[in-house]
Amino acid sequence: MINLYPIARPLLFQIEPEKAHNLTLSLMKRGLVPCGKQTNDPMLEQTLWGLKFPNPVGLSAGFDKNAEVVGPAFKMGFGFVEAGTVTPKPQHGNDKPRIFRDPANDAVINRMGFPNGGMNAFKANLEKFLSQKDRPRGVVGLNIGMNKSQAEPAKDYAILIKMLGPMADYMTINISSPNTPGLRDLQKREPLLELLGAVKEERKKACGDHPPPLLVKLAPDLDEAQQEELAKTAMDAEIDGLILTNTTLDRPEHLNSNFRNEKGGLSGQPLTEKSTQVVHNFYKLTGGKMPLIGVGGISNGRQAYEKIRAGASLVQVYSALVFKGPGLVEDINTELLTLLKADGLSHISEAVGAAHG
Numbered sequence: 001m002i003n004l005y006p007i008a009r010p011l012l013f014q015i016e017p018e019k020a021h022n023l024t025l026s027l028m029k030r031g032l033v034p035c036g037k038q039t040n041d042p043m044l045e046q047t048l049w050g051l052k053f054p055n056p057v058g059l060s061a062g063f064d065k066n067a068e069v070v071g072p073a074f075k076m077g078f079g080f081v082e083a084g085t086v087t088p089k090p091q092h093g094n095d096k097p098r099i100f101r102d103p104a105n106d107a108v109i110n111r112m113g114f115p116n117g118g119m120n121a122f123k124a125n126l127e128k129f130l131s132q133k134d135r136p137r138g139v140v141g142l143n144i145g146m147n148k149s150q151a152e153p154a155k156d157y158a159i160l161i162k163m164l165g166p167m168a169d170y171m172t173i174n175i176s177s178p179n180t181p182g183l184r185d186l187q188k189r190e191p192l193l194e195l196l197g198a199v200k201e202e203r204k205k206a207c208g209d210h211p212p213p214l215l216v217k218l219a220p221d222l223d224e225a226q227q228e229e230l231a232k233t234a235m236d237a238e239i240d241g242l243i244l245t246n247t248t249l250d251r252p253e254h255l256n257s258n259f260r261n262e263k264g265g266l267s268g269q270p271l272t273e274k275s276t277q278v279v280h281n282f283y284k285l286t287g288g289k290m291p292l293i294g295v296g297g298i299s300n301g302r303q304a305y306e307k308i309r310a311g312a313s314l315v316q317v318y319s320a321l322v323f324k325g326p327g328l329v330e331d332i333n334t335e336l337l338t339l340l341k342a343d344g345l346s347h348i349s350e351a352v353g354a355a356h357g
Contacts (some may be wrong), residue, residue, distance in 0.1 A: 004034065005325025017099035017108075017322075025064070029071040034326050036077030038137065039333035044079075048291050048313055049213040049240055051139045051169050053334050055079035056348060057304065058159050059145035060295050060316035061172065063216075065116040067125040068203035073138035077329035080318065083126070084143030086164070088156050090118035091147055094179060098144030102259040102268075106299060106323045110247070114145050116275050119163050125327055142168040143217070148180055154198040161202045176219035176246035178265045184219060188225065189233045192216075193343055196237045202243065209219045218295060220245035220274050227278070231285035241291040243316070244282055245275045248296075254307040268319040272297025276310050279356065283311025286351050299324055301335020308336075308348065309355040 012020045027033050044055040058080040067083040074081060093115025100109045116122065126142075129135060130348075142164050145154040157173060165171060170226050173195070175186040186192055203211045214241055218230060234242060239283055247265025255270065275296025282292060294312030298304050299320035307315050320328055336348065 001029050005327060009323075009325065013101070013103065013174075016097065017101050018096065021063075021099070025069055028069040031072065033072060033076070035075040036326055037048055037329045038074070038077045038079070039330060041136075041337055043337060043346065044333060046313065046349060049170060051213075053079045053314060054137050056308070056314045056336070057329050057332050058082060058139075058141075058293070058314055058316040060318035061085055061174065062110075062112075063318050063321070065114075067122050067142075069128065070126070070129045070140060071132065071136060076326045078138060078232055078331065080139035080141060080314070081171075082141035082143050082172060083122070084115050084116075084172070085145040085177070086116050086122040086142070086160065087114050087147045088119050088144050088150075088159050088163075089147050090121070091115060098264070099161075100259055100262045100264075101322065102256055103323065105255055106266035106320065107255065107259070107266060107270050107320060108319045109259065109262045109266050110263045111179045111262075113148065114177065115203045119160055121165070123163060126164070130167060139169045141170045141172055141205055141215075142212075143172040143174050145174045145177065145180065146183065147275075148323045153183075153186060153197050157199050158202040159197060161199055162206045165203055165206045165212055170213040170240070171203075171217060171232055171245055172215045172217050174246075176217050176220070177283075178221075178247060179251055187218060187230060188223065189191070189229050192233050193237055196239060200237075215239065215241040215243055215293070217243040218278075220248045220271065220278050222248065222278070222280070229284055231282055232291060235286060239258050239290075241293065242282060243293040243295060244279045244285075245269070245296050245311070248274060250274065267296065268323075269297050269299060272303055276303075276307050279307050279312050280310040284356060288356075298332070299328070301332045301339060304332050305336055305339045305351065306355075308351050309353070311353045311356070313349075313352050 046244030095114035
């Protein structure tokens, strides 16, 4: 595939970030974004939770909040796509502008606040995709969150499980966005156990004998004691996996001062090492017994490989697409194959957690 993104990028960067993103979604819906080659090499295929992942590179939540471009995303080469974050009621999110780029550091700050069309619009879009006779291969995850006005979070997560659970390959409980007041308070043992208990009960009612795997997405800004507590909580609650990590509240000094002073979650290259360390820590804390999805600052195959060696079975990207374009997915998978072969490995599963010796 000829990479035309370096030509298009300067034009896109003349547009305000959120408008550029919406333009991208519009072009994808019309089939006008270049398709990539989905890498289906046996070395990269995995089966987790009974689901077959054609390759380990997924699209992170936040890109397709309303499940509008799941099909086109698969055509970019992703092995799995996580749509959302969706909330029960539609909401506008925080005031604009709320997305900021720092091209010099391949970094993004956002304070979106879960803007989305609500679960009914999300469900309609997802049903449209799932009903396609020739829909692309790949695993579909659904990322769910609570409305800003909800005082009892479990109610929102439970109704989303009831409404969307039967359609999901897996579901992710997002309790780590820094842009919804009180959300990160759920990253404590007792509130999280209570929430997971309610969600699992609703999942059993809604999905019967075929419940979708349940994952939890955590923040990178947890200290060692919090990480230890949450790892134990995840194991005790018998959830199926963790997604590590969401955006960070950190502001490294090397960032442009105007950019650095914006409120919200920081993603992209400044998050790379921190998120990889969190993956490493949780793999160790869970004894490698819980599948992890690594996300945060992945812009090439080497960075994806480092997260896999730290303990991630799968990885996700989002911010790097802004700076690298749609060819990124194929590039990462191609480089992963090269790195596996260079290390004398025959399958990606052999690399998972290899950094632990």
